[in-house]
Amino acid sequence: MSVALRTLDDGAWISVNDTREVSVSELWRFPGGNFCSCDLSDVVVEGFVETGVDGRTVEVRAYGQCIACGAKATTDWLPVGRVVDGEFRDVDRESVLCPQVAPAATAAAHR
Amino acid sequence: MPSDVEKWKSEVYGNDILDHLYEFAEEGWESIPGDEHDAWFERFKWWGLYHQRNGQESYFMMRIGTPNGVLKPGQTEVVADIAEEYATGPASNPEFGDSWVDWTTRQSIQLHWIKLEDVPEIFEKLDEVGLSTQQACGDSWRNIVGCPVAGKDKHEHVDALPVAMELHDAFKGNEEHTNLPRKWKVSVTGCREGCGQGDINDLAFEPATKEIDGEDVRGFNVRVGGGLARNEPRLAKNIDVFVTPDRAAEVAGGISALFREHGDREDRYNARIKFLMDEWGPEKFRRVLQEDFVDFELETAGEDLRDEYSYNSGYANGGHSDHVGVHEQKDGNYYVGLNVLVGRMGTDDTAELARVANEYGSGEIRVTQRQNVLITDVPEENLDALLEEDLLEHYSPDPHPFMRGSIACTGTEFCSLSIVETKNRQVRFARWLKENVELPEGVEDFHIHLSGCTASCAQPQIADVSLRGMKTRKDGEAVEALDIGLGGGLGENPQFADWVKQRVPVDEVPGAIENLLANFEERRNGDETFREFVERTDEETLAELVEPEETSYEDPMMHNTKMTWYPYADDDGMDASPAPTDREDKPLPADD
Numbered sequence: 001m002s003v004a005l006r007t008l009d010d011g012a013w014i015s016v017n018d019t020r021e022v023s024v025s026e027l028w029r030f031p032g033g034n035f036c037s038c039d040l041s042d043v044v045v046e047g048f049v050e051t052g053v054d055g056r057t058v059e060v061r062a063y064g065q066c067i068a069c070g071a072k073a074t075t076d077w078l079p080v081g082r083v084v085d086g087e088f089r090d091v092d093r094e095s096v097l098c099p100q101v102a103p104a105a106t107a108a109a110h111r
Numbered sequence: 112m113p114s115d116v117e118k119w120k121s122e123v124y125g126n127d128i129l130d131h132l133y134e135f136a137e138e139g140w141e142s143i144p145g146d147e148h149d150a151w152f153e154r155f156k157w158w159g160l161y162h163q164r165n166g167q168e169s170y171f172m173m174r175i176g177t178p179n180g181v182l183k184p185g186q187t188e189v190v191a192d193i194a195e196e197y198a199t200g201p202a203s204n205p206e207f208g209d210s211w212v213d214w215t216t217r218q219s220i221q222l223h224w225i226k227l228e229d230v231p232e233i234f235e236k237l238d239e240v241g242l243s244t245q246q247a248c249g250d251s252w253r254n255i256v257g258c259p260v261a262g263k264d265k266h267e268h269v270d271a272l273p274v275a276m277e278l279h280d281a282f283k284g285n286e287e288h289t290n291l292p293r294k295w296k297v298s299v300t301g302c303r304e305g306c307g308q309g310d311i312n313d314l315a316f317e318p319a320t321k322e323i324d325g326e327d328v329r330g331f332n333v334r335v336g337g338g339l340a341r342n343e344p345r346l347a348k349n350i351d352v353f354v355t356p357d358r359a360a361e362v363a364g365g366i367s368a369l370f371r372e373h374g375d376r377e378d379r380y381n382a383r384i385k386f387l388m389d390e391w392g393p394e395k396f397r398r399v400l401q402e403d404f405v406d407f408e409l410e411t412a413g414e415d416l417r418d419e420y421s422y423n424s425g426y427a428n429g430g431h432s433d434h435v436g437v438h439e440q441k442d443g444n445y446y447v448g449l450n451v452l453v454g455r456m457g458t459d460d461t462a463e464l465a466r467v468a469n470e471y472g473s474g475e476i477r478v479t480q481r482q483n484v485l486i487t488d489v490p491e492e493n494l495d496a497l498l499e500e501d502l503l504e505h506y507s508p509d510p511h512p513f514m515r516g517s518i519a520c521t522g523t524e525f526c527s528l529s530i531v532e533t534k535n536r537q538v539r540f541a542r543w544l545k546e547n548v549e550l551p552e553g554v555e556d557f558h559i560h561l562s563g564c565t566a567s568c569a570q571p572q573i574a575d576v577s578l579r580g581m582k583t584r585k586d587g588e589a590v591e592a593l594d595i596g597l598g599g600g601l602g603e604n605p606q607f608a609d610w611v612k613q614r615v616p617v618d619e620v621p622g623a624i625e626n627l628l629a630n631f632e633e634r635r636n637g638d639e640t641f642r643e644f645v646e647r648t649d650e651e652t653l654a655e656l657v658e659p660e661e662t663s664y665e666d667p668m669m670h671n672t673k674m675t676w677y678p679y680a681d682d683d684g685m686d687a688s689p690a691p692t693d694r695e696d697k698p699l700p701a702d703d
Contacts, residue, residue: 006115008149010341010566011380012528018148020165024564025530025673027582027589044582044614046565047341067583067614 003053003083011047014060014080016088022060022080024048027067030078030097036071040096043067049074056082075099117376119150120250125289128154136230140169140691141699143227157251157289159244160230163223164527166676169691169699170200171225172525174247175237176254177478178279179261179272179299180218184474188465189240190220193233194458200224201689201696202680204524206535212461214454216518216570217296218478219247219254223525228694245283250291252282252367257299258306259477259485263440268318268416269329271301274359281360288367292374293382295367296338299331299359304430305420308480310346310605311337311570313384314366321353321413330355332412335366335396336388339567344607345385348393350400353413365404373399417603423481423558423573424602425642432556433481435515436508437494445494446477446487449506452541453519453534454482456506463502471497480570482518513544516558516575520568523672524679529563530580531591531617532668532678537561540621543664548625551632557641558600559624561593573599575641576624577608582671585616590669592616595623597653598645606646611654617669622660630656 008015014022024045032038043064050061059077066072076099081090091097113121123131132155135143143151152162161172175190182190190212199210200223213221225233237243246252258264261272278297282288288295299316300307309315316331331354337347354362375381388396401409421430431438434448449464456464464484468474473488484506489497498508507514517540520526522533540559550557560574571577577596582589593615596608615623631644634656645653672678676688689698 004146004149006149009527012564015149018146020527023165023527023673025580025582025671027584042584065613070613 005051005053005058007048007051011049011063014048014051014058016058016081016083017086019088021088021090022048024062026093028062028064028075028078028093028097029095030075030099034076034099035073036066036069038066038068041066041068043075052077053083056084058083058088113376114379115149116153116250116379119153120290123154125157125251125286126284128157132158132160133231136227139693140227154249157246157249159247160225161248163525164523164673166685166688167525167690169227170223171227172521173198173222173225173233173244174215175220175222175242175244176247177219177242178255179257179275180259180478181272182476182478183241184469186240186242187468187476188462189236189242191458191462191465193236194222194461197226197229197233198222198224198458200677201692202677204535205679206538207455208457210458212456212458213521214451214456214478214482214484216454216480216482216568217254218256218259218480220478221521226694243283250293250295251289252278252295252297255279255297255299256307256312256480258302258304259434259479260306260438260440260446260487261301263442263446263487264302265439265441267302267441268320269301269331269356271299271307271316271318271356274301274316274331274356275299277360278363281364282367288364288371291367291371292376293379293384295370295384297363303416303419304422305417305424305601306422306434306480308423308601309334309337310601311339311573312347313338313370314363315347316354316359316363317415317417319353319413319415321410323410328355328413330413331359332415333362333366335393336385338383338385339570339572340383340565341380342565343385344567344572345388346605348388348396349412350393350397351412352397352400353410358407361407362405362409365400369396369400369404420602423600425556425558425575425598425600425640426602427638427640428602433483433515434479434485435483435510437498440488443491444472444487445489445491446485447489447494447497447508448479448483448485449503449508450510450515451483451506452514452517453537455534456484460502460505464506467497467500467502511545512550512555512557513541513548513559516556517541517561518558518569518574519561520563522563522580524677526563528566530582530673531563531593532672533561533563533569533580535679536617536666536668539664539666543621543662544624547621547663548628550628551635553638554641571596571599572607573601573605574608575600576627577610578620579610581614583614583616585669589671590616591672593620595620595657597657598642600642609650609653611650612657612659615659618664618666619659619661621664622662623657625662626658626660627656
């Protein structure tokens with residue numbers, strides 16, 4: 001099933017099948033490493049850079065700032081939701097997110 | 112590969128959108144195919160309609176373009192009538208009631224809670240008095256801004272109003288310029304104070320004099336590539352071109368065409384002309400303009416008046432910083448500038464504004480880039496009676512500096528981009544500061560601009576205190592926060608604010624401003640302005656002078672207002688949203 005996946009509003013929203021689903025301004029926690037020197041980065045999401053799907057998982061790379069150390073960077077691919085039976089379902093983004101390898105289906109996901 | 116937006120624009124855009132819009136309006140919200148929402152909402156912007164944010168599906172913000180901020184006699188009352196009849200939603204705002212008019216930083220008008228089904232009626236009412244939403248948003252010529260008292264200012268160098276109106280007439284609905292790579296913001300300034308704020312526009316005409324064939328000719332220098340958005344603020348660059356008023360439209364058309372042909376259509380983040388200017392520089396820009404887009408030889412730049420600029424500058428150089436107050440026009444009449452806190456005026460008050468303008472002036476209203484309104488053409492003998500009107504108690508021509516200096520964007524109340532609540536918060540900030548904080552002696556201008564995100568619609572980078580929406584954690588909980596910047600302003604040498612303190616929880620911001628002002632007073636040299644003080648103080652010290660602190664100020668909107676369907680609803684949870692609704696605000700049945 002084809003999924004219409006795109007960033008809207010100057011990177012402020014991820015739209016899945018023509019519905020705004022994931023917004024900037026959320027605080028995301030994930031293992032530091034590539035983003036900043038914190039063990040656990042705590043990042044204000046300021047803009048979405050790329051979107052993609054890996055299997056049924058919707059993933060993004062986002063620009064943001066760690067509120068613990070102040071570092072500004074772009075995240076690795078992070079899971080934000082899953083598409084099940086054509087519908088988007090959030091992952092619990094209040095919990096610690098696990099970075100993914102780059103999704104192979106990025107281009108195909110865009111219509 | 113062109114972006115989705117470019118693909119949609121290539122299919123239907125510009126004037127052609129209107130037939131589709133009317134068809135959807137006739138058949139109702141549900142007639143827009145679900146898998147075409149993103150495409151149609153993007154296109155509707157060209158006709159001044161922004162779909163409101165999550166939880167408010169089927170409601171639109173409508174922007175009405177008023178070139179140079181001029182509302183001709185008879186127009187303001189129609190705007191008030193339309194707001195009263197159509198701009199009401201399913202919930203009230205605790206500060207502003209059920210309906211209101213927003214005067215914007217680009218001298219336009221915004222209404223909220225508009226139903227698609229009502230759009231044809233509204234367009235008809237606007238058209239009857241010569242108003243339009245055409246190109247108020249979208250990738251084209253936006254509302255043209257300028258000095259709001261153009262043609263009336265006693266000291267203006269050149270009357271820029273005919274030029275602004277000529278550009279409006281030439282480029283609204285002009286199919287050659289319908290579909291640009293991105294928005295196109297134009298400023299035309301003829302005054303000596305720099306009220307058109309050309310430095311932050313894509314294209315700016317600024318007052319200048321050029322000696323041509325032995326004669327001093329008044330006209331404009333041209334700057335290109337200014338803008339504040341997306342953490343990439345730029346000041347417009349001088350491209351070394353002087354143009355006479357009668358050729359301004361020709362040069363503007365050439366530059367717009369250059370943007371149309373050379374702007375980036377593959378990456379919308381890189382599409383504004385400021386990025387093309389980054390890549391080319393002013394010399395190449397001028398060369399390409401001359402060689403490919405203009406049919407006559409361009410003059411080199413004339414002598415400008417930038418050393419006299421005072422508007423929004425933070426300097427006390429004798430010129431005015433805004434248009435609030437009573438000022439004489441060049442024809443001997445007066446204009447009276449009213450302070451509209453955060454630019455929002457209740458519908459009844461807007462109707463009253465129209466009545467007062469008709470009774471004491473010519474009926475004309477002008478909108479400023481500081482979200483205020485001016486009643487123009489008031490004979491001297493009418494001034495006293497006008498100043499006694501009840502309306503002017505609330506919208507004062509002599510407001511407290513904290514009221515006078517406050518600007519705020521739309522914020523999470525309606526906007527998809529914003530991170531925090533803004534307008535009501537700025538009202539609360541201003542009231543608390545007025546009641547609790549003494550300004551240093553003689554400080555009458557102190558500008559605080561609050562923008563909900565980096566789009567910078569409240570022009571935060573050019574204020575004394577710049578506030579920008581953020582998030583942080585406080586006691587482990589995610590809360591709304593603001594970055595605090597200092598020392599921005601226009602003038603001869605414009606500067607953007609330095610963001611010296613980041614992620615301050617919103618309830619600690621008034622305390623931070625209170626402490627900052629106390630520290631300024633303690634360290635102030637003579638009667639220097641706040642901007643002058645910031646300029647001679649290093650960034651590290653400035654950061655120390657901003658001391659966030661909890662005070663008696665309480666913020667009821669610390670939580671994530673973006674995740675409410677409407678932050679002021681009794682039950683604000685997304686699940687409680689009535690949207691999408693029909694024309695009468697009744698919830699529509701769910702698809703399944």
